[in-house]
Amino acid sequence: MLSIKNLTVRADDKEILNDISIDFDINKIYAIMGINGSGKSSLAKTIMGDPSIIISSGTIILNQTEINKLPTNERAQKGIFLSPQSPIAIPGVTVGQLLRTAISRDKINSKILSQKIKDIAKKLQIPSELLTRSLNENFSGGERKKMEVLQAAILDPTYIILDEIDTGVDVDALKVIAAFLKKLSQREDVTLILITHYNRILSHLPVDKVIIMKDGEIIQTGDATLAQKIEAEGYEK
Amino acid sequence: MTKKNHIQNDLDFNRKHDFAMPEVSVMKTKRGINANTVQAISNYKKEAKWMQDFRQKAYAKFIDLKMPTWGPNLSKINFDDIIYFLRATDKQEKSWNDLPDEIKETYDRIGVPEHEKNWLAGVSAQYESEVVYESISKELDKQGVIFCDMDTAVKKYPNIVKKYFSKLISPSDNKFAALNSAVWSGGSFIYVPKGVHVKLPLQAYFRINAERFGQFERTLIIADENSSVHYIEGCTAPAYSTQSLHAAVVEIYALKNAKIRYTTIQNWSTNIYNLVTKRAKAEEGATMEWIDCNIGSGVTMKYPAVILAGESARGSVLSMALAGKDQVLDTGAKMVHAAPNTKSNIVSKSISMGGGISNYRGLIKTTTSAKNAQSYTQCDAILLDDNSESNTYPTMDTRENSATISHEASIESIDNEKLFYFMSRGLTEVQARSMMVNGFIDEITKEIPLEYSVELYRLINMEMENSIG
Numbered sequence: 182m183l184s185i186k187n188l189t190v191r192a193d194d195k196e197i198l199n200d201i202s203i204d205f206d207i208n209k210i211y212a213i214m215g216i217n218g219s220g221k222s223s224l225a226k227t228i229m230g231d232p233s234i235i236i237s238s239g240t241i242i243l244n245q246t247e248i249n250k251l252p253t254n255e256r257a258q259k260g261i262f263l264s265p266q267s268p269i270a271i272p273g274v275t276v277g278q279l280l281r282t283a284i285s286r287d288k289i290n291s292k293i294l295s296q297k298i299k300d301i302a303k304k305l306q307i308p309s310e311l312l313t314r315s316l317n318e319n320f321s322g323g324e325r326k327k328m329e330v331l332q333a334a335i336l337d338p339t340y341i342i343l344d345e346i347d348t349g350v351d352v353d354a355l356k357v358i359a360a361f362l363k364k365l366s367q368r369e370d371v372t373l374i375l376i377t378h379y380n381r382i383l384s385h386l387p388v389d390k391v392i393i394m395k396d397g398e399i400i401q402t403g404d405a406t407l408a409q410k411i412e413a414e415g416y417e418k
Numbered sequence: 419m420t421k422k423n424h425i426q427n428d429l430d431f432n433r434k435h436d437f438a439m440p441e442v443s444v445m446k447t448k449r450g451i452n453a454n455t456v457q458a459i460s461n462y463k464k465e466a467k468w469m470q471d472f473r474q475k476a477y478a479k480f481i482d483l484k485m486p487t488w489g490p491n492l493s494k495i496n497f498d499d500i501i502y503f504l505r506a507t508d509k510q511e512k513s514w515n516d517l518p519d520e521i522k523e524t525y526d527r528i529g530v531p532e533h534e535k536n537w538l539a540g541v542s543a544q545y546e547s548e549v550v551y552e553s554i555s556k557e558l559d560k561q562g563v564i565f566c567d568m569d570t571a572v573k574k575y576p577n578i579v580k581k582y583f584s585k586l587i588s589p590s591d592n593k594f595a596a597l598n599s600a601v602w603s604g605g606s607f608i609y610v611p612k613g614v615h616v617k618l619p620l621q622a623y624f625r626i627n628a629e630r631f632g633q634f635e636r637t638l639i640i641a642d643e644n645s646s647v648h649y650i651e652g653c654t655a656p657a658y659s660t661q662s663l664h665a666a667v668v669e670i671y672a673l674k675n676a677k678i679r680y681t682t683i684q685n686w687s688t689n690i691y692n693l694v695t696k697r698a699k700a701e702e703g704a705t706m707e708w709i710d711c712n713i714g715s716g717v718t719m720k721y722p723a724v725i726l727a728g729e730s731a732r733g734s735v736l737s738m739a740l741a742g743k744d745q746v747l748d749t750g751a752k753m754v755h756a757a758p759n760t761k762s763n764i765v766s767k768s769i770s771m772g773g774g775i776s777n778y779r780g781l782i783k784t785t786t787s788a789k790n791a792q793s794y795t796q797c798d799a800i801l802l803d804d805n806s807e808s809n810t811y812p813t814m815d816t817r818e819n820s821a822t823i824s825h826e827a828s829i830e831s832i833d834n835e836k837l838f839y840f841m842s843r844g845l846t847e848v849q850a851r852s853m854m855v856n857g858f859i860d861e862i863t864k865e866i867p868l869e870y871s872v873e874l875y876r877l878i879n880m881e882m883e884n885s886i887g
Binding site: 229231232252253254255256258262263265268269271272273274278279280282283284289315332335 | 445834835836838839840841842843844846847849850853854856857858859860861
């Protein structure tokens with residue numbers, strides 16, 4: 182289990198999360214919603230260990246161990262994955278090179294890995310030429326997001342945090358991504374944490390819990406119907 | 419052993435190349451230089467009068483010329499403390515097994531015989547002052563391709579040599595070109611006949627083993643009309659606490675419609691001053707490409723040049739420098755557009771770390787004959803820490819209004835957002851930085867043979883480990 186307990190954090194000397202507590206259980210799908218600036222992305226970055234965010238108080242606990250001070254890469258190796266809101270371009274590095282380095286050689290043979298990447302790319306309808314290009318360089322929004330999902334599928338983490346995986350993605354691509362994520366969530370020991378503004382992607386996925394944030398705090402939680410309600414009525418009601 | 423394993427196991431060129439063998443010599447000059455030292459070299463080589471005279475005149479020029487007043491500090495070079503000529507063996511061999519054990523072992527450890535077997539059409543190995551091993555594939559020999567050391571060329575092909583030797587770089591060009599002209603020894607001579615395309619690369623391997631020594635090879639390459647060739651040079655030496663000097667002169671002639679690629683993988687130890695003059699002339703429709711990778715040396719000053727002398731000639735320089743602790747890599751390019759519709763392209767990528775300094779120095783010149791000439795320079799630098807340095811010194815001398823000259827430069831530091839992205843995928847900070855740097859120079863490394871790009875990749879990883887750990 183991934184537990185956040187009474188977490189207060191700051192960045193640039195400004196408090197950005199205040200007294201957040203959530204438990205993320207295994208094999209569940211979570212949606213974190215809220216308007217821009219509500220602290221959703223900051224929460225995701227804090228969980229991943231972004232060094233620009235300082236924890237003032239509270240703890241992040243992964244499988245009974247506090248990870249407040251654990252470097253980002255070790256969090257990743259322990260099964261946390263974060264797809265950022267805007268995946269940046271990485272000149273001169275292909276997705277395969279990145280994944281080969283991320284997965285140690287003794288874990289998987291590089292030929293098998295290449296084949297796995299190709300297979301997943303096909304399922305996500307990623308054109309094969311994108312696999313040989315610099316990651317995210319001149320990729321469309323949808324292509325970037327699909328590449329994130331591909332990496333999540335290969336790295337096989339337990340907690341997959343997807344920050345606005347549905348933003349900048351057209352309807353068709355969204356369907357492909359959602360269908361893929363649905364399958365991925367059916368893997369054993371996978372928890373999806375979707376950060377989103379819209380119900381759009383949630384309508385494709387069986388969401389277990391919806392968390393609403395505002396001004397760095399959790400203001401409401403509920404089941405999937407909460408997302409529908411927000412979609413219909415907005416955050417203010 | 420599979421080819422891949424061979425690359426991984428045998429080509430670890432940082433650790434592998436830093437080893438010294440006991441000095442072997444059958445003849446060497448005393449430390450220091452004077453007219454007698456120069457004459458002694460001529461005598462040992464039993465040279466023709468014209469070459470003896472050339473050397474003596476060059477020596478006078480060397481004395482006459484001042485040290486460069488710009489660029490890196492060269493004040494620690496002590497010309498009196500250097501051995502200018504050292505012959506390691508009494509004859510050149512065609513089989514690795516016939517070489518003295520120390521020398522054979524050196525090349526085995528570097529992996530040269532293995533390279534030769536796997537992917538080269540010809541190999542030349544220079545140890546100290548002279549070429550000790552040479553081979554060329556039978557097929558190329560039959561096609562009339564000449565690939566030999568420069569000393570042999572002067573004796574066997576005096577007419578070709580006289581026509582081209584020192585015609586692009588005269589002794590008065592600069593103090594180190596003058597010094598090279600006076601005491602030069604070894605280097606490669608290549609002649610590719612009309613219409614012949616040399617498919618596999620020819621490679622020369624330069625090794626300095628002795629301490630407080632100067633290597634002054636002289637290379638001359640002529641690709642006749644409609645021919646093509648790829649030449650690779652690799653340079654290594656063991657690290658000593660004392661200074662050594664490498665001052666080469668390289669002259670290249672790409673005749674009408676010929677294509678030459680010259681790749682350098684320079685990994686001298688940091689006690690070496692690497693002061694090299696390289697210049698090419700491209701005739702009508704010819705293409706000259708310099709691919710210049712500088713990783714080693716304490717100080718490098720090297721600006722490969724192309725004189726675009728014929729209509730529609732093309733020149734390019736892809737330059738990469740990795741300057742670490744105690745290194746000043748002052749590299750760049752020169753392009754002289756002297757004919758219509760000529761094009762040049764320069765890409766320079768430099769990495770500075772651990773207090774290292776990398777500079778780009780470039781000159782783009784267009785003469786009044788360079789109608790519609792086009793030149794593009796892209797200069798990117800990355801600084802891996804706060805105490806390293808990178809500078810750009812571009813010069814443009816444009817005398818033709820229809821010419822289009824453009825220059826773009828960027829300096830960046832390690833991007834924290836990228837670092838976080840990589841680490842969120844499970845990469846350690848060292849792996850993340852290595853990957854960013856390797857990505858940064860990808861444009862260059864994809865142009866060099868796989869064997870070397872793998873070496874480069876491993877070297878950068880090692881440098882990152884040292885700089886962080």
